[in-house]
Amino acid sequence: MALYAQALINGILTGGVYSLMAVGLSLIFGVMRVINFAHGDMMVWGMYLSFWLFTTLGLDPYLSIPLTGAVVFLLGAAIQRGLVNRILAAPHEMQILLMMGVALVLENLALMVWGPDPRRVNVSYGLSTFWMGPIVVDLPRLVTFALALALALVLYLFLRRTDLGRMIRAASDNQTGALLVGTDITKVFTLAFGVGAACVGAAGSLMTPLLPFTPSSGLLFTVTSFNIVIIGGMGNLLGAFVGGLLVGVSESLGAVLLVPSLKEIVGFVLLVVILLFRPQGLLGGRR
């Protein structure tokens, strides 16, 4: 029993980062109706930036989040302004193709800069744990979870309480309406893409103390993010958040119930079940 409780806790803690990365994807999709196939690669860039700041300046990955978030924000905003914005009216398959091109470039640039070897950020407290009853809690996992939660809250407040946030939500709900009341839609798109990218970049930094990564790690993060947003309901941020926790838990339990290398299958099976019984996603409204 303790084994399952342990897996449950670990799953929830990992799920926090999943939530943050999926929220970023969902935000981009909700506003622009574009799927960011380079999402996981942006995350990997966040990871490498944290790694780089850690090895050169000794900056703790948790402290480098504002920096990595800002850099990946700019990266996302530039991709939106320079590329995505030009093909918003093009057929879906062309948008997908473009984002796949971007993903290839980002992944292989990382390969050129940092090489193919797995990297890891070895913080001094990387292996510290404490006991909560019969359950062991990794300290970095807990910190990562708490910060992911905090960042999601910041995003929520930004979208709810600020004018810029309201503009983003308006454009997401009703683009024509937003245009009619004079919203600068290009600005909103750039901002939304940047914020979505910053979320996943920050998620990358948060992930660095937990697991090693390579330039090709991005694909798995991209696929996992896709999975989560469908489970939660596409374009629904709360859904993405809940979906992230759910997928984190199901993978963690899957690793215990099945073999660890099969853990991802549980997330996909969950997706199929959702599509069977609730195709609009857990918290999605009408499609």
Place this chain on the structure above:
Amino acid sequence: MSRRLGVGLGVGALLVWLPFTVSSVWQNLLITTFYFAYLGQAWNILGGYAGQLSLGHAAFFAIGAYTSVVLHTHFGISPWLGMFAGALLAAAVSQGIGYLGFRFGLRGFYFILLTLAAAEILRLIALHLPLLGGYTGLFINFTPNPWQFQFKGKIWYYFIALGFLAVASAVVWLIERSKFGAYLVAIREDEDAAEALGVDTFRYKMLAYAVSAGLTALGGTFYAYYQFYLQPNTVLSMHHSVDIMIRPIVGGSGTILGPILGSFLLELLGEFSRSYFAEGAAGLSVVIYGVLLIVVVLFLPRGVYPTLLGWLRRATGRRA
């Protein structure tokens, strides 16, 4: 009409003559081009004509490849027959995925991600099946025998790949001219309107999916007996699904020449970036390839073939 016939005969003669005159590197390049054009053509039926973008065709490819190899190594059944068993199985699996997706009218991105998830599930299962070699992959012993789909020399593979492509293109040509093809295009352009006009959209999407999956599976058998090695993380990866879908999209999806043009173009671009930039840092050639891909999308957002056609019409001042 006779001019068309002349062009057709000329192209045919060129394609027969070509493999005997080029080096084995170029033979390989041509085989890969035809082979991906074939897969693109198969994808095109569902993704191009019916407009249901699939990012999971690697699944059908792998089902075809593994079925024929397992039937051959364990039961001694020739891949020439086994490939049709693989195609049937792939078509059956496509009906499962299609049922799941189309029954609820999952459209656009939902369908894309459903197909992706299906392929990922199969990849994870394949990695854990001892029968398929797991992480090590499955090696196929090479024993040259045309009846077992194993040939000495690339020429054979060249003509088989060309034949595959010709068959798939003929299938697409027939579909394009049939009512079925018209229904598919109607579904792509406006599914609700098609439904309102009485087109059984569910049925025709399912049918397109089955044909597309079956043809893709045949390509898997070709790959298995051309490479003699199958590994789930290669043949069932999302990268592979992307490789399959990317060529018809670049060339112009929903057109018969699109997958073929796209395949030639991308093979040349890939070869160009590999041969000129492979000396540089690891990854540089793929970066160049990615940039070229982005450039193609930005400047030819409708695909190569439709754009060429547009230019041709403007140049000749008439509707070609």
